[in-house]
Amino acid sequence: MSNFLIKRPQTIFNLFSSISKLNGVGEKRLTVLKKKIGPYIINILFYLPIKAIDRFQNTSLRTIEHGSIITCEVEVVEIIIPPFNFRKKNNISRIITFGLDQEKNIRLDLIYFGQNTKYLRNIYKVGNKIIVSGKFENFSGVGQIVHPDYVTTNNQRNLIPKIETIYPLFIGFNQKFISKLVSECLKQIPYFEEWLSQDTINKLNLPNWKECIVKTHNPNKMSDTELISNYRRRLALDELIANQISMLLIKSKISKEKTIKNIEKHDNILEKLYNLLPFKLTKNQNEVVNEILSDLHSNNTMIRMLQGDVGSGKTIVALITMLSSISDGSQSVLLVPTEILAIQHFNTINEFLKPLNINVCLLLGESKGSYNKKERLAIIEDIANGSIKIIVGTHALISEKVNYKNLSLAVIDEQHRFGVNQRVKITEKGSNVNILVMTATPIPRSLALTAYGDMNISTITEKPKGRKPIKTYVLPQSKIEDVLKSIKRAIENEALIYWVCPLIEESESTDLIAVNERFDYLKNYFKDCNISLVHGKQDKIDRENSMNDFKNGKSKILVATTVIEVGVDIPNATIMVIECAERFGLAQVHQLRGRVGRNDKESSCILLYKTELTPIAHSRLKILKDTNDGFVISEQDLILRGPGEVLGSKQSGNVDFKFVDLHVHSDLIELARKEASNLIKNDKERLKINTLLSIFENNEAIKLLKGG
Structure with a gap:
């Protein structure tokens, strides 16, 4: 499936219909909705409520507390509505009501500011018994509701939702309009062939996808709205499966079978480097080096992440990896996000390699002028003919103008500044390119599995000897x-x-x-x-x-x-x-x-x-x-800021989740990996895979698989 491209199945075309067809969505509203929510029906379905209100939790005027929502039956005893005046926006209308039965001596005022008086006179009549729902306030000892949310008669009680979902709003749109849009979209969900294994459905007692979407917007009880509810867990699992499928497909796109190197036939370049080092590698660094060298000698190209706290010694590990890779005459690149970092790495690596007579070059963008155009073209030519073996640079390294004689390794430093697209692009610069990405920001395991599920991970936990805590x-x-x-x-x-x-x-x-x-x-x-x-x-x-x-x-x-x-x-x-x-x-x-x-x-x-x-x-x-422990700090950062902020703008596209909360749903990740592997193995027609990836298309890896 290495050349897999997502193709949207015809069965879900309706979910990608324009919202312009929905009732009440004119040209003006369409422009705003596209910007705030998205252009399709699926975007409305994925516009999740921020909370829910149990409107019938409080029904007694005797026990209701200030600031709580109440729904109760009252009788209208007096209507105070001043003549409507367009010039006076602060007209105050007051409908005085009293409770019924045991609460008939308890007063509740319904207050309206600047409301059209004709409208109020039509819905309120003295002696009428009505059901009213809204936020209760105690104002100088008298209960009141300002602009009630619902006013109806007893035989139309069902018009007031028992559990009402509340959506985030923006200028020009109210809750009722958004709720109506959602209701209209819920009716258009088509039948999906089940993609989860029956074993998982039975084990976790999971409802089907459609029911979960419906209950997310129209819950029967407050517990249905919780992140741990079966409805939300099912949707989170589906989203994680789509995420893991995209990671596996990207891995198959990058990883290839290769000819195993025989670095022993060369002149023990690593041994020479070790002898030149003014320090000894830590035990942890040696373990990580062995993991990486094992990958370099394997049948498939390496896709590995090296993570370690600041100052843990990742650069020397990267240099050892690069030297191992060029020992057969091929080339290695070190791709970094900023010019300052590129220059820093170039100077450090150049200093190490001078005694070994290995040329290192620095390649920056065309406008970055520490060398002229002629010098830059000469460097690009030397890269193309293979006379330069180690190249350090910024995004210039993946430019169409830069070609390599025999690129075998790409090290990507501070990988959170790059997207999956850049990882794929650099591998396309050679036939069997190994990838080593490095980060000085330790990544919590749950986040690493969802953002970098296509990679094996090595971790440096030791600091070099002699370092003192800051x-x-x-x-x-x-x-x-x-x-x-x-x-x-x-x-x-x-x-x-x-x-x-x-x-x-x-x-x-x-x-x-x-x-x-x-x-x-x-x-x-x-x-x-x-x-x-x-x-x-x-x-x-x-x-x-x-x-x-x-x-x-x-x-x-x-x-x-x-x-x-x-x-x-x-x-x-x-x-x-x-x-x-x-x-x-x-x-x-x-x-x-x-x-x-x-x-x-x-x-x-x-x-x-x-x-x-x-x-x-x-x-x-x-x-x-x-x-000073970066691993502890990263876990806390994930809790406080969320995955998008922790990973950075480029990588956050990989985990731009709608339904998944990694603190609550991390236990589903391993199951999602298993389900994803089963689907790739067994979904020969790719219908289920295409359905899942199309529905959850809002991540960078999936966009790449779509050819975007």
Whole structure:
């Protein structure tokens, strides 16, 4: 199935009909709905309620509490409706009612502001008994409902839903309109052939797909709306199966049978590298190297992820992998997301390989000019003829203009900045390309299985010997003077300091401190000290000069944006200051903090927060203060921010789930993997697979399989 392309089955065409055919959807509304929800009926079905209300949980005026929803029967005793005046928008109409039977002495007022008086006079008559439903408020001792949600007679009680689902709204649309749209779409769900195995259906007591969608929008009881309900678990399982099928298909697209290398016939290049290293690999690094070399010697191309905390020594493992791959004369590339990181890796690798007489080249985009057009073309030509064996670069490495003589390995660093599309593209640059992706952000197992189910995973948990834990301090912005004094003392002791700000310049929409403003402030404060500035909008040469000045100790403080988040390795930097730390994700702050503590010296990280912290922000900063363990932090980050934020914009497309909550449904992942494998093996007509992948088409891997 390596060449599998998704083809939408005819049986589900109706789900992809335009919502323009639905009642009440004119041209104006259509434009908004397309933008906010989506263009098709399936998008409406997947527009999930954010909560549900049990309208008949409270029916007594005697026991109802302020702010609760009540549905009760009352009698209208007085109608106070002023003459309607278009010029007066604050007309107040009051319908005075009293309860029935044991509650006939309890008053309930129905309040309307600016309501059309003719409409009110038509629905309210003195002496009428009505059922009213809405939010109860105690106003100066008198109960009231402002603009009731439902008003009807006893024989039309069924018009008030027992359990009402509430949808997220946007300007120009109310709950009743969205609910009507959903109801109309529910009637158009076609019959599906069951894709789950009968064994799984029986074991988990799962309803069919259609019933689950219906009950998600029209629950019979409040428990039907919970994430642990059988309806939601069934939909989550289906979505996970689609996810796992897409991962398996991508793997089959990338992974190929290959000729096994015989690296022993070459001149023991790895042994020479090991002898040159100024340190010994940790036990954990050696284990990971053996896993990778085993893959390189196997019958199929490698697709492996290497994850390890910041500073755990992934780069040397990557270099060993690259040297192993070029030992038969083929080529290796190291693909990185940013120019700064590319230059950093190039310099590091070049330094290691100089004694081995192995040429390494750096390839950046056409506009990135540390070399002229002629020099760049010469590098591309040398890559094409195979004279350069190791190439470090950015997205330029997968450009159509760049061809390889014999590419056998692609290492992708900081893989969360790249999508699955880039992984596939780089493998298409050679016939048997092994893939090693690296991340310094440890990924929780549930997230790794759903985002990277096509890969085997190696993990480095040990830190190199001699590394000390980074001391983290959390301080309000008002303490900045104390921070500056302590930094002054540190500079006198030859310390180098990172100072990170979130923005480049002031924005009207936020009060974050701009990096340029902070740079000017610190220059004025530390008059006798050189200070460097680095941000993404800088000229490349200026940025390189700033980094080099800081690395060489010519400048003592590097003021920067998050461009230094990954890859920047300056062992003598021992202090990290992060402003507005409450605005960052846990993993990102941990990444930034990892720029210090890269030697045997004491290092510290100061997290400054600008505003009064919310309970969640406080707990996030406390986690960072209490632990340096990236695996613990990543689990907490997933809980607080969700998979999309943790993985980054490129990779979040792989887990853009509608029904799955990884905290609640992680137990379904292994089952989903099993069901996905069974479907790929047994669904010879591919009808079930195509149905599943078409329904859950909102992920990057599936879009790629569609040829998009």
